[in-house]
Amino acid sequence: MMIPEFLKKYESELRKYEREVIRINAMPTKDLILEDSLGIKESKFLGKPFFPKDKEYPKDHNDKPLILIAQINFEEIPHLEHFPKDGILQLFLFSEDWYEDEYKIVYHSKEELIKESIEDFSFLTEKDYDESPIFKIHSLSFKKDIDRGASEDSQFDFSFGGLDYWEFTEALSEEDEEKLADYIDATGHKLGGYAEFTQSDPREYEIGKKEDIQLLQIDVDDEIMFGDSGVGHIFIDKENLIKKDFTKAYFYWDCC
Template sequence: MSPKPFGKRKKGGAAHAVREEVRGRLRQRLAELAAPCVRVDLASDDAASPPTGSCLGEGAYLPHGQPWPIDENGPMCFVAQINFAEAPKLVGFPERGLLQWFTSADDTYGLTFDESRGTVGFLARWFDDVSAPSVGEEPDDVDTDWSPVGDGRLILTEGLSLPAWKELPEDVRAEPLWQEVTDVLGDKGLAAVGYELEPEDVWEDLARGYESPLVGFVVGSKIGGFARFTQTDPRGDGAYPARNAPRGSVLLQLDSGESGGWGDGGVGQLFADPSAVAGGDLSSVRYNWDCG
């Protein structure tokens, strides 16, 4: 989804100059607070992905000895595969190898809501070597009605990711810049009808959100960086690792803005220790999705 500009305003004059000056300082501060990530986009063309290429929803790499996964709901739905050799290098993440993600074919895409949440209802596979030919095929009876995403070839490029407002240190949230941004760049129409904008609102919508005019910051689908949720962050609860633990890293996030699906405007994640995954250890992988 392309970033949208702040509302239509006439150029020129002192007010415009003030807005541009504040916007410039905002960009600079955000760049200091951002973390590198890999942006994940669905290709705009219909070119087929090679068997070991990064892709969404179809075209899973199936070498000899790796059949299509089946669970109690039948053949699982293929979500995505990421070939890390195609991705820009990200510190601590694999530089090669192929990650696959499947979910159970049911009305919650395999996610449970008890103590097992995040640990069942999905499958992550890791291929350190992808030199063997892909010989398997997707079964005819995969129930694509329960697939959480669309399909197509994926493009992996460098990006920057911003934390949620609540993830910022308290001293950063107290910086006067955020209130200045709120006063100068916030929606005056909302203020006129009695809605009091807070710095958090402007941060989430105009700095970090889909309304951001700051090209380069990745809102949705990504490898690494900071996660986005439509509801709450599950990390630190139940079987999910703490947000700041290595196992709480965003291994892969697929947002409906780029991937489609995930219910009503939702987003899905795999969390894991990326260095462990690079060594073929998938025991830390946890699964989550939510929607509005």
């Protein structure tokens, strides 16, 4: 994308803030919610997860099975610095009050992917998906791209001549404000990159989390919505990401 003329004087400094990102193209399938035709190890939103029979399936505090929200097979994505090159990452949410922080983040290593997996998911019913923030099963494809910044991500602390993003927009015409929003755009489904928030960045207010990496972002789409036009995220500390230790990864979402 060409940089807008009014940003040219900041171009060299803005380039330093660029980050590689993996854009996710999420295509809803025609499958019924319990009739996932995608491969058990394929990347997807909703559907049947890969899960070894010798590993405990995620459950809530009442021992009720959680539902798969997202599955990312790292062998299917272009490589991103610090991210695994193999294995499967999964996000599970509570089938009813998912907004009450009842979630599980699971990683299956490359070695685990050869194990015998669960095939019978009859313990899940259509009713379990009534409150899901994702309404249809989606197939996923991936493309490497560049993120240039974000209006609410605390890690994008660029100064436009002493002004932050929002102060800078106040001095712009409506046309230039739209061009800025297009150029510095953190929206969309993606792995890595800057985060889009409808409110503010929670990492800014929690000790030790300011530099945490966005692992996954699930944005508003035709068949996806967290609350009222909300966005879902998984964050993780860089060292734990490098070690493939997802036990400290955490899910966050906000909405209007």
